[in-house]
Each structure stands twice: as structure tokens, then as C-alpha cells.
Amino acid sequence: MDVDLLVIGWGKAGKTLAGRYAAAGHSVALVERSPKMYGGTCINIACVPTKDLVVSAEQRRESDDPAEYFAQSVAGRDALISKLNAANHKMLEKPNVTLIDGTARFVRPHEVSIDTADGEVNVTASKIIVGTGATPARLPIPGADGDRIYDSTTVQHVEPFPKRLVVIGGGFVGLEFANMFAHFGSEVTVLDGGDTFLPAVDRDVAEAVLDALKAEGIRVESGVKVEEFSETADAVVARSSAGEFEADAVLVAAGRAPATKELGLDAASINTNERGFIEVDDQLQTSVEGVYAVGDVNGGPQFTYISLDDNRIVWDAIVGDGTRRRSDRVAVPNSTFITPPLSMVGMNEKQVRESGRKVLVASKPVEKIAAMPRPKIVGDTRGLFKIFVDDDTEEILGATVFSIDSQELINFVSLAMRLGAKVSDLRDGIWTHPSSTEGFNEVLGELEPLT
Numbered sequence: 001m002d003v004d005l006l007v008i009g010w011g012k013a014g015k016t017l018a019g020r021y022a023a024a025g026h027s028v029a030l031v032e033r034s035p036k037m038y039g040g041t042c043i044n045i046a047c048v049p050t051k052d053l054v055v056s057a058e059q060r061r062e063s064d065d066p067a068e069y070f071a072q073s074v075a076g077r078d079a080l081i082s083k084l085n086a087a088n089h090k091m092l093e094k095p096n097v098t099l100i101d102g103t104a105r106f107v108r109p110h111e112v113s114i115d116t117a118d119g120e121v122n123v124t125a126s127k128i129i130v131g132t133g134a135t136p137a138r139l140p141i142p143g144a145d146g147d148r149i150y151d152s153t154t155v156q157h158v159e160p161f162p163k164r165l166v167v168i169g170g171g172f173v174g175l176e177f178a179n180m181f182a183h184f185g186s187e188v189t190v191l192d193g194g195d196t197f198l199p200a201v202d203r204d205v206a207e208a209v210l211d212a213l214k215a216e217g218i219r220v221e222s223g224v225k226v227e228e229f230s231e232t233a234d235a236v237v238a239r240s241s242a243g244e245f246e247a248d249a250v251l252v253a254a255g256r257a258p259a260t261k262e263l264g265l266d267a268a269s270i271n272t273n274e275r276g277f278i279e280v281d282d283q284l285q286t287s288v289e290g291v292y293a294v295g296d297v298n299g300g301p302q303f304t305y306i307s308l309d310d311n312r313i314v315w316d317a318i319v320g321d322g323t324r325r326r327s328d329r330v331a332v333p334n335s336t337f338i339t340p341p342l343s344m345v346g347m348n349e350k351q352v353r354e355s356g357r358k359v360l361v362a363s364k365p366v367e368k369i370a371a372m373p374r375p376k377i378v379g380d381t382r383g384l385f386k387i388f389v390d391d392d393t394e395e396i397l398g399a400t401v402f403s404i405d406s407q408e409l410i411n412f413v414s415l416a417m418r419l420g421a422k423v424s425d426l427r428d429g430i431w432t433h434p435s436s437t438e439g440f441n442e443v444l445g446e447l448e449p450l451t
């Protein structure tokens, strides 16, 4: 079969490009190795199901039995995800789109062999998009394949419900699941290999996050080297540089590796970097002309909205005027969905100090922001707002918001930064009441030199 565009992997960038290119009248083939993954990682096993579980866990009452409540929550999660999976398939059921269930492998730069239930299918295309994503990194230690060792996918159906959970890794996945399982009623211990807890976060913010996690009963140990897992009849023991930790289940959340093993990249002379991610130029083209790598597999930040933006860059390269570049991105925000969510954009304190600018800072605990009653109404006044501003230009340099609604507020700050708004635009803006946005009226009125 020959098509105008072949997309490997049903992720955010891949499916978006497939739909747009087909709508523009071209022939498109999309290959996905698992029917459980129609729509990609985010929809089926990552962003959406985990946030559904986070919300369910937050709504659990003390009187709810943890195991029963978890089972109900998982059933709700499964019902939602199966609907989204089907809806994603439907979206690409178009006359000029060939959807192929199978695993793709390059045999030549512009030819891919697909292993399907009915045998091999060969597809050639002048344009190929590789969007195969990433998979949980395995720990190369004894016992890592044990029955009680879970990853971010399998732990969403952990059975039986773990009364004690050890989480290896204190990054996005580790903290979101630690917080979620603590709310479901597990006793949670996080063992992080890094010397510093949340290294990209200012120390005062990291302390506030740690306090919030501790208040949920979560124990966090940093600088821990886990050496081995061993299973007894009814538990698993993680042996580490900080001693032994016994649990009913272990979640390994130590980063994600590129999904390239089955792709036969060598056969197509597609280069990878030292970490195994596909090398791309600023417009996401690989070492082979007409072959692009998008999403997690190209080694950029691993977020769905980055994959979505990769789609815009490739679209511009193949259909548009070719001016859009990855290096043009500014003020890319992120949120970790703990309770309350932790969100950041732009520079942190170390970066503003190193920038050589004259910097102003405003930092205020949420409970002390008098003219922002929403957290009091909602019943969660934990966290803080912290914002850096250039004293000479009035530009916003960076912000951390650890508060309810921060996953929305941070996009607002990000937009202000991208548009080059002055800090006074946020400080003196007219915002609804009672909202979290109005916190900026008060906090930005208290800027002081960063000493």
C-alpha cells in the first residue's frame, strides 16, 4: 500500500496530523499496536484516567472502605476511558484514512512493515510521522519483575488494594500516585533517588509541598538508592540505602524511556541520541528527509500539550510556510496534580538570580491572601503564590502557584508572559469574584526586591 502520510502511533500529535492531513484530501494510514491504546497514552493510561482517579480519591469520605471505594473508582475510570477510546477511533474512521492494528517496523527509510493479526502489511509513504511515545523505565535491579511490582499503567488496576504502598520516584508520576493512593486510604512511602526533593522547584515551595504530603500521611525520603525487591508470602520488601521498606505493592515511577525497540530505526538510518530518543531538528524532522518524530519519542518535554504543539510544527513544515520552530516556544507551563495542584511557568528563583536582572518577588501563603476567599470557600487554603518580575521592564519572569485551581491560573500567567504583558496588567486587571485569579490583584501589589 502507498499513502501520502503514514503515522505510527495513535498519540496526540500523530492522531491530530492524521485527521488534519486526511481532511485536506490526502491518503493517510495510521498504525496502532494495541486496540486498548486508540487515542494514545494520555487518553487510555495516563493524563485522563489518572486525573479521574485523583478526583475520585479526593472525594472519598473517611467512612468509605478503601478497597471497596478504590474498586468503584476504578470501575468509573474504566467506563470513562472505554468511551474515550471508542470516540477516538470513530474520529478517524474516514474514507481516506486506513487504520491498521499492528506493530510497525521500518524496513527502509520510507517503507514500513506492519505485523498484524492477518500477517505482514507493507506501507510506503513519502511522509512518515513516528509518534510511538514512551514506556515506564524499568529498574535494573533484582526482583524488579516481581508480582507486587507495578508501573503507572498496571497500578491503576492494582489488586488487591494495597494497604501499604511504596513509590519509587518523586517526580510527576510518583507524587500524583502517592497523593492519590494516600487519599484512597493507603499508607504511602515515596523513595526518591534524587538528592534534592523536587529539584526544579524553589526550596520554600518544596517545603510547602512536603508539608502538604506529610499532612496526608505520606512519608518522603530523598537520596535513596533502591537495591533489590524481595517478595515474602504476603508482602514485598524494598531493600535500599535507607534501610528496608515493607509494602503490599511497589509502584516504580522512575521516568519513561522512548518506545523505539520494535521500530527498526537502524534499517531506516534514523538516528537516536545517547538516551535512545529519536534525534530531530528544530522542525522535528529526523535524520531522514520526510520522516518526523513527534511527542515523547523525540526526547522533548513529556506532556500531551507538547505533543499537540509538535503537531503544529510538523503541519507548518509540511503544509504551511515552514517558519514554526520548537526553539520558539516560550513560557511552557506544567502542573503536578497533587492536592492542591503544583504549577509552574518560566524561571525559578535560582534561574532569576543567575539571569543578572534586577528582580522583584512577591510570595504569599494562600491562607494569608485576604482578597481571595475562594480557597476558604472550597475548604483548602494550603499552598502559596510566588511570582518573579523584572524591575526594569515589568515583565513577568516566572511563577509558581501551589494552590487550588493552579492548573488554570498557570495558563493565565503563561499567556501574560507570551504576550509580554506588564505585571501591572495582572495586578490591576478586573477579575471575577470569588475566583482564584483575583489572588494576583493582592499578591502582585506586594512586590519587593529579591535579596
Ligand SMILES: Cc1cc2nc3c(=O)[nH]c(=O)nc-3n(C[C@H](O)[C@H](O)[C@H](O)COP(=O)(O)OP(=O)(O)OC[C@H]3O[C@@H](n4cnc5c(N)ncnc54)[C@H](O)[C@@H]3O)c2cc1C
Residues within 6 Å of the ligand: 008, 009, 010, 011, 012, 013, 014, 031, 032, 033, 034, 037, 038, 039, 040, 041, 042, 045, 046, 047, 048, 050, 102, 103, 104, 105, 131, 132, 133, 134, 152, 173, 259, 262, 263, 294, 295, 296, 297, 301, 302, 303, 304, 305, 307, 337
Ligand atoms: C501516568 C501518567 C500521567 C500523565 N499525566 C499527564 C498529564 O496530566 N498531563 C500531560 O500533559 N501529560 C501527562 N503525561 C504525559 C503524556 O501522557 C505524554 O506526554 C503523551 O501522552 C505523549 O504522547 P505521544 O504523542 O508521544 O504519544 P502516545 O500517546 O504515547 O502514543 C504512542 C502510541 O504509539 C503506539 N506504538 C508504540 N510503538 C508502536 C509501534 N511500533 N507500532 C505501532 N504503534 C506503536 C503506542 O501503543 C501508543 O498508543 C502523563 C504520563 C503518564 C505516564
Ligand SMILES: NC(=O)c1ccc[n+]([C@@H]2O[C@H](COP(=O)([O-])OP(=O)(O)OC[C@H]3O[C@@H](n4cnc5c(N)ncnc54)[C@H](O)[C@@H]3O)[C@@H](O)[C@H]2O)c1
Residues within 6 Å of the ligand: 139, 168, 169, 170, 171, 172, 173, 174, 176, 191, 192, 193, 194, 224, 225, 226, 253, 254, 255, 256, 301, 302, 303, 334, 335, 336, 337
Ligand atoms: N501532570 C503531568 O503533566 C504529568 C503527570 C505524570 C507524568 N508526566 C510526564 O511523564 C514523565 C514521566 O514521569 P515520571 O514521574 O516517571 O518521571 P520524572 O522524570 O518526572 O521523575 C522521575 C523521578 O524518579 C526518580 N528516580 C529516577 N531513577 C530512580 C531510581 N533508580 N530510584 C529512585 N528514584 C529514581 C528521579 O529522581 C525523579 O524524581 C514526566 O517527566 C512528565 O513529563 C506528566
